[in-house]
Amino acid sequence: MNSKDEKHIIIAGFGGQGVLFLGTTLAEAAMIEGKNTTWIPSYGAEMRGGSANCYVTISNDEIPSPIFDEADYGIFLSKAALNRFEKTVAKNGIAILNSSMTGENKSRNDISYIMEPFTDLVAKSSETRLLNIMALGLLIRKTGILAKDSVLEALKKISQAKKADFLRFNIDSFEAGYNLVKETIKQTSKC
Amino acid sequence: MTSKILMKGNKAIAQAAINAGLECYFGYPITPQNEIGEFMSDEMPKLGRTYISAESELAAVNMLIGAASTGTLSMTSSSSCAIALMQEAISAMATAEIPGVIISVMRAGPGLGNITPSQGDYFQATKGGGNGDYRTIVLAPSTINEAVELTYKTFYLAFKYRNPAMLLADGMLGQMMEPVELKPFDLKIPDSSEWEADGIGEGNNKRPFRKLVSLHMQGNDLILLNEKLQRKYGTIQENEVMYEKYMADDADILITAFGTVARVAKSAVEKARSLGIKAGLFRPITLWPFPSEELKDAAKGKKTILNIELNEGQMMLDAKAAIDGVCPIELLSRLGGAIVKEGEIIEKIKELSSKYTCLKVISDNPSKNESQDSSRGHIKC
Structure with missing residues (x-):
């Protein structure tokens, strides 16, 4: 972890899962909140299929480099993404896994894992169909790096340019992800 | 907002x-x-x-x-x-x-x-x-x-x-x-009507033709053109240099870096300062005209310059020529798409700081240092 209040987030998966959109929404929300932010994707040939990833930094200070070695938080939506980036999560960091694809194996004991079968969850529902935004909701609820309202505003800003349905799916998916934590907390407190 | x-x-x-x-x-x-x-x-x-x-x-x-x-x-x-x-x-x-x-x-x-x-x-x-x-x-x-x-x-x-x-x-x-923040364009593009090849016009409105060419075969045309170009380059060098100095004036170790590397260097400077090492940054904004005089001024009295680039010291040749030996200069480089990390810069600053600590002793003693310029001051202790 770095000494500044900078937060580093790596989002990785494969093309089509909305990895870059998730990152853009996060950066947009950070900007809405008046913070500094950078976003950088994997670019070039890599984008035309196969893996996709992006690096997001959120800070109150100037951000030196958009690329970093260690992430405070990692969102891994595929097995390949987990294999490649799990090691980049900093000690005591959090890894959010799409367990439908990654499985539930915890290969490190110095980070915490949050596992949700996002692919299966979105397959069950016609409303909360966006697994990337569901993962974003979970990230925001779990870490509090940004206010929920900032993210909702960012989603509105980005989605409005497209269409109303798209915004609704986004918001429903975000709420579903956000509330996943509530259930997790309840479950934990029960046992 | x-x-x-x-x-x-x-x-x-x-x-x-x-x-x-x-x-x-x-x-x-x-x-x-x-x-x-x-x-x-x-x-x-x-x-x-x-x-x-x-x-x-x-x-x-x-x-x-x-x-x-x-x-x-x-x-x-x-x-x-x-x-x-x-x-x-x-x-x-x-x-x-x-x-x-x-x-x-x-x-x-x-x-x-x-x-x-x-x-x-x-x-x-x-x-x-x-x-x-x-x-x-x-x-x-x-x-x-x-x-x-x-x-x-x-x-x-x-x-x-x-x-x-x-x-x-x-x-x-x-x-x-x-x-x-996309600020509006606030500069006025200088008038080009005196030289542009915009057509000679017709009838009474015809003007003499103009040519914009790179082949100059006649007499001493090319000699004159070169002299003219060099005068122009001199004017540009004199008037258009841009650079940024960050915590540079009282620095012992001055980093030179341009582009995205400079933003990483800036952050490293802050961290080095928090560790008690006086680091600073000199960032050329115009790479040509290179801020030679300005860098030489900034380099005076420094223990060393640390030049950081994502190449094998290409700008360092200009920096070296500019400082003309007023202080030593070292290179930190990354090649082939590798980037330089803040931590690596801080390590290098620490290394240079201990390497050049002896300099402080020499320069703190004016009687020994007066006849010596600082480039020769970094003799091994």
Whole structure:
């Protein structure tokens, strides 16, 4: 972890899962909140299929480099993404896994894992169909790096340019992800 | 609250060019600058301006010569190995004094290399691969906000001096997004009516013909032209140097870095200060004209300069020549698309700080130091 209040987030998966959109929404929300932010994707040939990833930094200070070695938080939506980036999560960091694809194996004991079968969850529902935004909701609820309202505003800003349905799916998916934590907390407190 | 937009560097540069009044864009795709052409293909036709997807980089840059010859704000954009293809035309523009604007978003080389960020084209941009004694004005932004500002400046300087001008960014700046404030274009493009090839007119309105050429076969034409160009380059060197100093004045270790590396260096300077090491940063913004005098002044009394680049010390040659031995200079470099990390810079600063600690002893004792300049002061302790 770095000494500044900078937060580093790596989002990785494969093309089509909305990895870059998730990152853009996060950066947009950070900007809405008046913070500094950078976003950088994997670019070039890599984008035309196969893996996709992006690096997001959120800070109150100037951000030196958009690329970093260690992430405070990692969102891994595929097995390949987990294999490649799990090691980049900093000690005591959090890894959010799409367990439908990654499985539930915890290969490190110095980070915490949050596992949700996002692919299966979105397959069950016609409303909360966006697994990337569901993962974003979970990230925001779990870490509090940004206010929920900032993210909702960012989603509105980005989605409005497209269409109303798209915004609704986004918001429903975000709420579903956000509330996943509530259930997790309840479950934990029960046992 | 200012109206900030989250924008990719490439798009911000393209939007800035449009704001500056760009009339013609010519380009051929290459990563990592493709968003520039993509954005232009969307936006230029909407504004009734010209976008041409050229058949090659060679075609694009020669279209640029043609359009800019008529005093029309025109540009091309490309990257490294494809900017290499444009060198002959850049030399021709410098010779014919045509204000073509080139955006270069560097990828890693040599050769076709790959698409990762790099600063390997410092030589290519500032020394040129074209022939003869010509100069290209080169501006190097380190943030997206600055990329907007310097894109404006690139057009302005190209027209002010009738000279090719280049904005030199790297793949990181092109591909990343950060909040950017798209300030309106606030410079006035200098008048080109005295020299532009805009047609001689008809009938009584005919004016004498003008020629903008790079071939000068008659008598001592080429000698005179070279002298004229050198006078112009002297004026540019005198008037257009831009640089940033950060915590530089009282620094013991002065970092020199440009572009995205400078933002990492700036953060490292702050961390070094928090560790009690007096580090500072000198960031050339114009790579040509290089801020030679200014760097020499800044370097006086420093224990050492740490020059950091994503190439094997290309700018360091200019820095070395500039400081002319007033203090030592060391290189931290990364090649082939590797980037330099803040932690690595801090380690290097620590290493230099202990290496040059003895200097403090010498310079603290004026009687021993008076006859010695500081470059010789770093004798081994």
